[in-house]
Amino acid sequence: MTVNGQPLAISEYTGNGTTEKPFVYSWQTQMATDWQADTPRPGDKTTELKFHFYDGMTLIDDYTVTYIDYGSEESKEEDKPVTQKAFEGGLYNSKAESITQGQT
Secondary structure (H helix, E strand, O other): OEEOOEEOOHHHEEOOOOOOOOOEEOOOHHHOOOOEEOOOOOOOEEEEEEEEEEEOOEEEEEEEEEEEEOOOHHHHHHOOOHHHHHHHHOOOOOOOOOOOOOOO
């Protein structure tokens, strides 16, 4: 597996890619080098992590993750879709810690 073209050492992630033991990769925001300033709003920063999955030397899949470092809580709230705002403020009355969108 590589991230942004750099191979990961086995010690940098856990799991083997199965349903029972999915890959888990943790990173620190200071590891990102390609930040876009003021995106999506002034004071925010956005970067992308591009994961490339291999079977031996054969590329089998790509997956891109967009990470937003919000400059303020207000900016984070403004960026939420209407359905998320309704879900957080209605039935459960609590905020989501993180949001992920998968590929099928």
